[in-house]
Amino acid sequence: MSNAVSQPVTSPFARVSGAQHRLLAFASLILLVVVFSIASENFMQTSNIIAILQATSVNGVLAVAATVVIITGGIDLSVGTLMTFCAVIAGVVLTYWGMPLPFGILAAILAGALCGCASGTFIAKMKIPPFIATLGMMLILKGLSLVISGTRPIYFNDTPGFTQISQGSIVGYFVPAVPLPNGVLILFLVAIVVAFVLSKTALGRYTFALGSNEEAVRLSGVNTDRWKIAVYTLAGSICGIAGLLIASRLNSAQPALGQGYELDAIAAVVIGGTSLSGGRGTVLGTLIGALIMSVLLNGLRILSVAQEWQTVVTGSIIILAVYIDMLRRKRM
Amino acid sequence: MTAAPSPVAPLVTMTDVDKRFPGVHALKRAHFELLPGEVHALMGENGAGKSTLMKILAGIYPRDSGTILVDGTTAALTSPRAAQELGIGIIHQELSLMPDLTAAQNILIGREPRRAGGLLLDEAALNQRAADIFASMHLTLDPRTVVGGLTIARQQMVEIAKALSYRSRVLIMDEPTAALNDAEISELFAIIRKLKAEGVGIVYISHKMDELKRIADRVTVMRDGETVGTVAAPDTPVETIISMMVGRKLTDDVAVVPDLSAAPVALEVRGLRRGKEIRDVSFDLRKGEILGFAGLMGAGRTEVARAIFGADPLEAGEVFVHGKKATIRRPQDAVRAGIGYLSEDRKHFGLATGMDVRNNIALPSLSRFTGFGGVLRESAMRTAAVDFIGKLAIKTPSERQETRLLSGGNQQKVVIAKWLLRDCDILIFDEPTRGIDVGAKSEIYRLLNRLAEQGKAIIVISSELPEVLRLSHRIAVMCEGRLTGFLPGGASQEEIMKLATQRSAAVAA
Structure with a gap:
């Protein structure tokens, strides 16, 4: 009976369109790669491809963290400085205290989870809007990183294996033809795990449900506060992984670094088709979004475009991506 | 033609x-x-x-x-x-006013009178023009009133004035x-x-x-x-x-009141209070009973329901479920005690409209569908959803259909399924047929009767008296936050209205 469909204004194609957006993002990625390979023969060199992937790893991991939060309808502005804070904590544990590598890794991830849990508590229990709560957290962590480190970089020279976290290549060890850095491998692993959590677990289901209609979820008898805190905690621990990646790449924890990374992460999320109003989004889209950004920057650099202009292009891409998303929703 | x-x-x-x-x-x-x-x-x-x-x-x-x-x-x-x-002007079902602007600013939005060569807005002329329109409608309303503070009815008048201004x-x-x-x-x-x-x-x-x-x-x-x-x-x-x-005739059934004197009390509410909204509300609800809540708008019926459910806080009061005291501070406590609440506003409070039928039905019961490592057992969720789609005759192309694409009656059934799956045996329906068409209404009525026969204890809050009379085994009437009386199932509309307008001396003082 026609009753099953209420108002015919809405089309049944919402899901398809979301996939279309990702397809479009993927097609743009391919297009960029093709254009840059034609423009410069250096672009398709294995070493350059590896460099692009390596450059994506940190922003990619942060963007995955931002994705889960954004799907709940929230935002996390603290991912960048939290990453730095976790790197500094790893530095304290490994370099100042001289503990073995696994403790450093654990400490960084735990610190991330703890800070995420704090942000989540401010938002869920104290009802502070996510934008404000994580803005505050961003500044607190930036300050704490500087205080703890004494505003100086902490080097990991005493922990020889540390650079291997990002720079080494387990894949290359087994398959010498593919010297995929561990950093990239970690990005893929994080993406796969989070994608699995989002699609297959109760946490993931509640993440989407919160972004879709938080009040309905609460009135379903679900402890929304607890799940929201869990989402921010998950995001925080992912930031801890990002902290390890960047510290490993620089072989140091740079306490002044971090601010600005949150915007790149959010940009990747948006380009990947995740809605800032919550309720929909995918990790795959975010990965593509992060790749588009690094391919673009790398390609423009190879073509010797000034860095100032690279930023202008990134900004334009963000606006274009959101505009496409708007067009898609208008059609619904 | x-x-x-x-x-x-x-x-x-x-x-x-x-x-x-x-x-x-x-x-x-x-x-x-x-x-x-x-x-x-x-x-x-x-x-x-x-x-x-x-x-x-x-x-x-x-x-x-x-x-x-x-x-x-x-x-x-x-x-x-x-x-x-x-x-040609249209006034939408959902009002489309800007709550932070004044009535006049809303009415003449986009056509504001200007002064100083178009540089500045002419507030005086703006208010005058709005006042003229109100006068033509014989409506007394200050055009400078901020719309968000008006009642829905008055906001509607502003909408009408806006339409007339064209x-x-x-x-x-x-x-x-x-x-x-x-x-x-x-x-x-x-x-x-x-x-x-x-x-x-x-x-x-x-x-x-x-x-x-x-x-x-x-x-x-x-x-x-x-x-x-x-x-x-x-x-x-x-x-x-x-x-x-x-396309067919509807028979106007009246509720058949079963003998429930032997049925155990499922829900006992004692001395609920919160300011002027809820004043000392106490009642019992038996297994298999449909208790109707009648009253005028603002009588406090929804407030009582939400308070029992833990959605809003209380100052005092006790709730006993199946004879045991239940401490309900949050909705999750109520759900654990087996109480489900079906809001009148399904789109905002009942459904995650962007999610499909299956996930909406399973939402309160996800823990039951969680297997090793927190992984959801999708096939079990599908079986449960399909089962309820069949049992409640939910009209949907599939259990993967997004709930926003369903009609009001079928959305309501999805919400009912959600609570049945969660094993809730006390169900509070707030305006169960709001926004539901006539044909689907009687289907919802039959469903409620069937649930009561199966031993569910049901509260129905409704502003439509025929609906209260059609469903209730017993009718509780509220006025200004207090229960003014109980009536048996077959009561007349006049009896209900009398209790619904009965202001107590204490309130008047």
Whole structure:
């Protein structure tokens, strides 16, 4: 009976369109790669491809963290400085205290989870809007990183294996033809795990449900506060992984670094088709979004475009991506 | 296809209007005629095409084919703006005002009078123009009032004023009384009569039969995208109109009150209090009983329900479930005790509309579907969803359909399924059939009766007295936050109204 469909204004194609957006993002990625390979023969060199992937790893991991939060309808502005804070904590544990590598890794991830849990508590229990709560957290962590480190970089020279976290290549060890850095491998692993959590677990289901209609979820008898805190905690621990990646790449924890990374992460999320109003989004889209950004920057650099202009292009891409998303929703 | 030429030239004539949306043939050669100075009710079940037809008239949707004459000349109606210029105004079901602006600013938004060569806004002229429109409506309202602070009824008046400010001669009202109480409805009708006297043609979309008798001159009934017919409102019995809408006759059942004296008490509520909204409310609810809550708008019925459910805090009061004291501070405590609450506002409080049927049904019970490592057992969720789709006869193409695409009645069933799956045996229904069409209403009624027979304890809050009488085994009446009395199932409307308006001496003092 026609009753099953209420108002015919809405089309049944919402899901398809979301996939279309990702397809479009993927097609743009391919297009960029093709254009840059034609423009410069250096672009398709294995070493350059590896460099692009390596450059994506940190922003990619942060963007995955931002994705889960954004799907709940929230935002996390603290991912960048939290990453730095976790790197500094790893530095304290490994370099100042001289503990073995696994403790450093654990400490960084735990610190991330703890800070995420704090942000989540401010938002869920104290009802502070996510934008404000994580803005505050961003500044607190930036300050704490500087205080703890004494505003100086902490080097990991005493922990020889540390650079291997990002720079080494387990894949290359087994398959010498593919010297995929561990950093990239970690990005893929994080993406796969989070994608699995989002699609297959109760946490993931509640993440989407919160972004879709938080009040309905609460009135379903679900402890929304607890799940929201869990989402921010998950995001925080992912930031801890990002902290390890960047510290490993620089072989140091740079306490002044971090601010600005949150915007790149959010940009990747948006380009990947995740809605800032919550309720929909995918990790795959975010990965593509992060790749588009690094391919673009790398390609423009190879073509010797000034860095100032690279930023202008990134900004334009963000606006274009959101505009496409708007067009898609208008059609619904 | 107008039967006989009207003595007055019609304002609007729509002929053979056809409209298709992806997958739905929404209008099939529909026709409609509006005369100046008439209130023309447009009726039909949800999805019958009335809103679509009117949105085409208001320029919101383009039509696929068909002709529309406005004042006897063909009108293109390509945009809301084009419709406005022809004097066609629409007042949407969801009000579209800006709550932080004043009434005058809302009415003249985009057409603000300017001064100083267009540099500055002329607030004085703005307020004067709004005041003039209010005066023409015989409405006393300060144009400088911030709209967000007004009652829904008054906001609606501002909407009407806004529509009139475009010099509208055709005014389309989509369920204007959905959120109004009786006094407010009378105020609205007074204004409609004044507009009518000035020759404005009014299209009145509504589900409420009694309103038709009070206000409408003619009724056009639509069904499945077609115009069934147009009849004169005063001379046509309600049963005829209903059978035109549903294509069959409806029998008006009355509740059969079972003997529940031996049934155990499922829910016991003692001394609930919160400020002026809830004043010392106590009652019992037995297994298998349907307890109706009647009262005027603002009597505190929804407040009591939400407080029992833990959605809002309480100052004092105790709740016993199956004889045991239940500490309910949050909805999750209530759900654990087996209490489910079905809000009147399903879209905001009942469903995650962007998610599918399966996930909505499973939402409160996800822990039951969680296997090793927190992984959801999707196949078990599907089985449960399919099971309830069958049991409750939910009309949906599949359990993966997004709930926003379902009709109101089927959305309500999804919410019911959600609580049944969670093993809730105390169900609180707040306006269970709001926004649900006539045919689906009786289906929901039968479902509630069946649930009671199965031993569920049910509270039904409803503003429609026939609904309370149709369902309740016992009726609790509230007024100004307190329970003014209980009535047996077969009580008369007069008895209920007496209790619903019974202000106690303590309250008056």
